Every structure is written in structure tokens, then in C-alpha cells.
Amino acid sequence: MTAALDLVVAPGDGALITVPEGGRLRIVDLHGNQAxxxxxxxxxxxxxxxxxxxxxxxxxxxxxxxxxxxLSTALDELAVITDDTCGRHDTVGGACSQESxxxxxxxxxxxxxxxxxxxxxxxxxxxxxxxxxxxxxxFFMNVPVDAAGTLRFDDGLSAPGKHVELTASRxxxxxxxxxxxxxxxxxxxxxxxVQLIGWWA
Amino acid sequence: xxxxxxxxxxxxxxxxxxxxxxxxxxxxxQGADANAALLLFGADRLDRLNIPDTVxxxxxxxxRPPMVLMSDRGxxxxxxxDSTLDWHDCLxxxxxxxxxxxxxPSSYAQHRNEWRRSARTGLVSELTKHGLGPADLxxxxxxxxxxxxxxxxxxxxxxxxxxxxAGDTVTxxxxxxxxxxxxxxxxxxxxxxxxxxxxRVDVSPAPPADADxxxxxxxxxxxxxxxxxxxxxx
Numbered sequence: 001m002t003a004a005l006d007l008v009v010a011p012g013d014g015a016l017i018t019v020p021e022g023g024r025l026r027i028v029d030l031h032g033n034q035a036x037x038x039x040x041x042x043x044x045x046x047x048x049x050x051x052x053x054x055x056x057x058x059x060x061x062x063x064x065x066x067x068x069x070x071l072s073t074a075l076d077e078l079a080v081i082t083d084d085t086c087g088r089h090d091t092v093g094g095a096c097s098q099e100s101x102x103x104x105x106x107x108x109x110x111x112x113x114x115x116x117x118x119x120x121x122x123x124x125x126x127x128x129x130x131x132x133x134x135x136x137x138x139f140f141m142n143v144p145v146d147a148a149g150t151l152r153f154d155d156g157l158s159a160p161g162k163h164v165e166l167t168a169s170r171x172x173x174x175x176x177x178x179x180x181x182x183x184x185x186x187x188x189x190x191x192x193x194v195q196l197i198g199w200w201a
Numbered sequence: 202x203x204x205x206x207x208x209x210x211x212x213x214x215x216x217x218x219x220x221x222x223x224x225x226x227x228x229x230x231q232g233a234d235a236n237a238a239l240l241l242f243g244a245d246r247l248d249r250l251n252i253p254d255t256v257x258x259x260x261x262x263x264x265r266p267p268m269v270l271m272s273d274r275g276x277x278x279x280x281x282x283d284s285t286l287d288w289h290d291c292l293x294x295x296x297x298x299x300x301x302x303x304x305x306p307s308s309y310a311q312h313r314n315e316w317r318r319s320a321r322t323g324l325v326s327e328l329t330k331h332g333l334g335p336a337d338l339x340x341x342x343x344x345x346x347x348x349x350x351x352x353x354x355x356x357x358x359x360x361x362x363x364x365x366x367a368g369d370t371v372t373x374x375x376x377x378x379x380x381x382x383x384x385x386x387x388x389x390x391x392x393x394x395x396x397x398x399x400x401r402v403d404v405s406p407a408p409p410a411d412a413d414x415x416x417x418x419x420x421x422x423x424x425x426x427x428x429x430x431x432x433x434x435x
Binding site (some may be wrong): 052 | 251252257258264273276288291294299335340341349350351354356357358359390421
């Protein structure tokens, strides 16, 4: 099948993609260890949006991988991860924002570019504002949690050319921020481009 | 001096209240395996508790003292000043109607005020009273519940029964004028019979927080969130 979408997203840039039911969207980590912050919305109702904690609870596990059903705030299945050569992905670490950068790294990071701006900029076309920014998926990001209740950001498990693929369970909007974070290892200290490839009729 | 009050939220109910800055809010479990699914909104009612930012800034997969509860916009909403429990779940969200289906149908007509309503139903009902709605639902803290994380490849999750007993408490100190919204419906992973415990809420004036208070010295991140709230109120 010819790809309906083939788009390279530069580091710090984003995209808003409509994927029809049954469509497949592949995200390729071209250069390795690049966090791709991702939100999903029911294309017919942006308030029926991806819910990280409903997804985690219903699958009974924290990390996302092949087979993970990505659920909405109304428990509708928005998409399923149908292929994953990386192995696991985070959905509890959230996105970076200027404000959370200040908390985590100090006032000198206040004016660094962050995912929240990208989400708001690309989401605006579909009416996605701050109220609609739920807790996102971080594809290719490694946020280990353990039995002692600790959580940390580690070096990625990803590598150049690894990919993850979603199959849409209904018509969805996929809002992506190719993370510009420079202050932790989530992008290997060097944000790089990713590729989006879509197959649908 | 502002006066103190308390309120008993029965099991399976929902409640909301504005609480001014500088108050202690103590939740007390009234029975075993109580669960208080709690949402917190900032002074402008748009900014809200952000669980991912709270946990990643403080390197914890659960809520416990002396963490600071942080908002979408990088402000401290409240400090967790004290608790008899060392783990409050914040990774598994609140329950939906689907989680109550195993008990069969329930309605006001059938069960009067004992009818079974989910946390989501209760939280949305309370949010709507304040001009908010389903779009404002965000990650919650499930106070009194522990969902254990396995050291396995997927970080599997299991609700721990018997984690909380009657009399267990958690105390928050509000750092700005907040809206507290909570539900005492069963934890969505509960497999127990339907008998949700109530939660008592005590609100009282907090003494001024010292600069070396446990939350302020917990981590540099916690201190910076408190400082951002100080600036927002300067």
C-alpha cells in the first residue's frame, strides 16, 4: 500500500494528523533516543481524549508496548499499539513545559522551548486548548518505576531506526510534539528528527 | 482567626469545597480500604493538579509526605505534610460506571440514597457545579490506596487490600486558594463487595510554614514549586 503520509518532524516541531479508523501510523526514531510526546483525540469529540491513567489501569501495567489499548477518558479504545521494535514506552512522565522546566532545572530554563507550546500551537487548529491537554504518551522514552515507588528518567532504550506503530480504532487526531528537552537524557541530550509514516485509504 | 470545620463524606459519595490558602486539610479513613479520589484546582480554577509533573519532579511513583502537589502551570497547590501511610496511588485514575457493573443495576428509584455511582460520575457532578466539566478531569490521587508496582518487564500493577484501616490520615497544607473535588467511590481495581468506607475531612488554619519545613527542604524541585506559588501571590 502507498503511504498516505510521509513526514519528517524536526526536533522541537510538531504535527497534528487525522488518522481514519483502521489507519496505521508509524513513528520512526530516526537517530535514536528521541522522545515523541503524543496525545490522541476522538476526531468527533476532542473532550473524549487519551487518558494515560485509564490506559495504565485497564492494562494492569505501567509501560506501553505492542498490544496496549490506548483508551480515552470515556474508556473508548482510540488506538492499539500494533508494532513496536523499541520494547516499551512511557505514559506517566507527562510533557515538558516552560513551567515544569523551571521547577526541575531552575529559572534559567524558563525561556527554553518545551512540548506544551508545541501541543498548544498545533492543537489550536482543532480547538485543542489547555483544558484538552491531558497526560500524554512519551514514545521511545524510558521512565522506570519500581516496587519501592521510585520513578526516574533514564537513558532511552531506543536506537536509530526503531519504530512504534498505532492502528486507529476510530477516526482520531494524533497531536505530536517532537520533544526539545535539553536538560535530561530523554533525547540523549541532543533532540533529533523523527519520521511519521501513515497507511490508510 | 478563620474557624475550623469538619465534614463526613459517606462512602460512595462525592464532595467539593473551595479551601483558602494556608489551611490544613486532613482526610481520615472511616473504614478499611477507604479511597478518596481527589482532584485539585488552583486559584483561577483553570490550573490543576498535574500528576506527571508532580511525580517526575520528585522522583516518586506515588504520593507521600513531604511531596508538593504541583499544577499544570508549575505552581505548588499543596504540600503533603503528614500521613500515617507511606503510599497513596496516583497512577490508576478514578473509577467509571463500568467498574460498578459487577454489582448489577442501581438507581435512585431502586436504592434511594444508597444507589451506586462511580467516581467519574461524582467528580463530573461536582465539577459542573463550579462551571467545570468532563474536559477538566485530569489525573487524580487515590488517597488511602496502594497499587503495588512489580519489578517485572511491564511494571505490573496490583491493588493492595488492607493497605488502609479506619483512622488512617493524610494532611495537606494548601499553598493557594484551591478547589478540592473528591469521590469516595471504591478504587476501580477493587474486587471487594460494595461497601465503600467514608472519609472525614477536617479543615483548619495552618501555622506559617518555616523555610526549613520538610517539603521545602525535600528536594530543590519541591522548593522551586513553593517559590513559584509565593511569587504568584506576591
